[in-house]
Amino acid sequence: MDLRRLIQNTDCRLVRGDALTEVTSICCDSRCAAAGALFVCLPGQHADGTVFAAGAAAAGAAAVLGGRGYGGDDLPAGCAVLQTDDPRRMMATLSARLYGEPAKAMTMVGVTGTKGKTTAAHLLAAILQADGRRVGLIGTNGVCWPGHRHDLNHTTPESCDLQALLRRMADDGCDTCVMEVSSLGMKFARAAEIAFDVGVFTNLSPDHIGPDEHADFAEYLQWKRALFFKCRTGVFNIDDPWVGKIMQGVPCRAVTYGIEHPADVRAGADIALTRMGGRLGTAFTVDGARYAVGMPGRFSVYNALAALTAARQLGAGEGAIRQGLAEAVVRGRVDPVAVGAPFTVLLDYAHNEAAAESLLRTLRAYDPARLIVVFGCGGDRSRLRRFGMGSVCARLADFCVITEDNSRTEPVEQILADIRAGLKLGNPSTPFAEIADRRKAIYYALDHAGPGDIVAIIGKGHETTIERNGIKEPFVEREIVEEYMANGGM
Structure with a gap:
């Protein structure tokens, strides 16, 4: 796609170079730059991305995008230079456009919370796979879909990497993507340009507060809550003490799950611990039906309820829900x-x-x-x-x-x-x-x-x-x- 089409109707400005320059990829890591790449200079806590622009251009980058006032004075004459007020947000916009807005081709599910994101996402993915869907999964344990798996540097990848991954999933026939959406992923616009069919909230407690992360708990909560302004349906843990703050004012349709308080999906009090060899598990009841999950304890019931509730919103069959919960294995989680x-x-x-x-x-x-x-x-x-x-x-x-x-x-x-x-x-x-x-x-x-x-x-x-x-x-x-x-x- 040429720069003229790529930046059309955005606040991105071409300040030097040819508007017909072809861009074939977008990156924010100069080590990933190659011929035809648009390199985005992101502001950083310790070093600004402009420091690496010359290296990206030397590797073949066709264009460099910087913040307001960036002139690219150290770049070769053939490298186009662009400016924008918010490089992070613009990277998400341009990445979605370049890769053909792949999220729109799939059912998108976002899972957020302090604990349980990875397990709830894997349980839901297992249910949807049992329901006959081709599912991609993105999160702390890496990215995977049938025939593919590799590690990631972030729970929620940078927007340029995320959009490229979604494109690959969609092209490989995935109809659904379940992804963990971290608070930092929201703060740094990594999940911008993605509308979620379902968002899931597991729980909230102080975490990721400090240098390079969140200034305080209030900011942490704000970015967790931000997911639900991008969802059609929100699935919320009604027992979490912060759920009221999370749900306050969000425009999505709300569905709740829990154990202690009345909820749309509620587990009974007859939770039982199970043990088969070295595998610890839990059994619980919802609406008179008994379910088993191969992970131990009450917190595993909450994760299973999150997955079960989201799966019902997505139309998964009862047999698939039961099978997915019972058979799912999550690397590194109990x-x-x-x-x-x-x-x-x-x-x-x-x-x-x-x-x-x-x-x-x-x-x-x-x-x-x-x-x-x-x-x-x-x-x-x-x-x-x-x-x-x-x-x-x-x-x-x-x-x-x-x-x-x-x-x-x-x-x-x-x-x-x-x-x-x-x-x-x-x-x-x-x-x-x-x-x-x-x-x-x-x-x-x-x-x-x-x-x-x-x-x-x-x-x-x-x-x-x-x-x-x-x-x-x-x-x-x-x-x-x-x-x-x-x-x-x-």
Whole structure:
């Protein structure tokens, strides 16, 4: 598509170059620039995108889009230069146009909330697949559709990447896309230009507050709520204490689910824990019908209700709902590892206080001999998360093994010191071991687990790398556990 057509009827201005310049792709990472690309200079906390424009042009970018006043003085003469007042928002507009507005060719479902987004999205996708649909899934666990899967850098990808992915899905025959919509995804206009048939709200608690994220909880709530101004139907957890604020003034049709309060879809009080081998699950009743989900505890019932309610709004059959809930497996979400030992090992992504508390309370309900938790906290993130994680794990676990978790550029010792302070706040008498190397920490927990114990390795879940000193290295916890146990441990 040439620049003239691409920017028509927008506030994007061509300030240098040929209006007939052909654009074949859009990117905001200069490392992805290639011949025919439009490179968008995004404002950043630490570096502005204009710093990378010359590199993008050298890689073959046909045009560069910057903010108001950007002149592209360091670009070669043949590279077109454009300006706009809001590069992020304009990137979304131009990406949707270039890739032919692929979201309009599919049923779009957006899932937001602090906890449960990934699980609710996977459960819903499993239901819709059982209903005979060809479903694409985008979120924390990456992007996948039949025959395709790869990791993502963000839960909600940048708009240029998102629109390109949606185009690929639609071209490959997908009729539905279920995607996690993060608060940062909304704040940074990644999901702009997408209208959702159904939006789902799971729950809300303080998270992603700090540098490069949200200024405070009020802003966090605002961007969670923003999804429901882009939906035809909103599916809301009526039991969440913040649901009133989320629903206030939104124009979409509202459908509710819950357990405690009257709702359009309500689970009965007869929730039962199930256990088959190493897989923990839950059974519950809605409208007199019994359902089972292969994930443990009350929070799993809420996630299942979110998926069930959304599926009903999309016309899924009862058989598909029952099958999808029972058979879905979500990588890194209360994910059992077969170890051939008299104890249970689970992997989970819980990486903040609220998620850890919900998980550990659920696991305690299975009455383990001991609940052992292996965890750390990310570097270059709020220290409050470390105190909170330490505190809740000390209160709810019988034994803690504290270790690294994507320390990034921060010294591990400093992170562990903060976690230790949290342990003392929660319960100073809870025993713990401190092993900075996460692989060795996992080995230690496995070596010291006994019959009837549950070992919860939390914080990384589905992740396949660990980041130390700004470098990502391969690190797949399932493989680490399986290989160690297969070799006899110790």
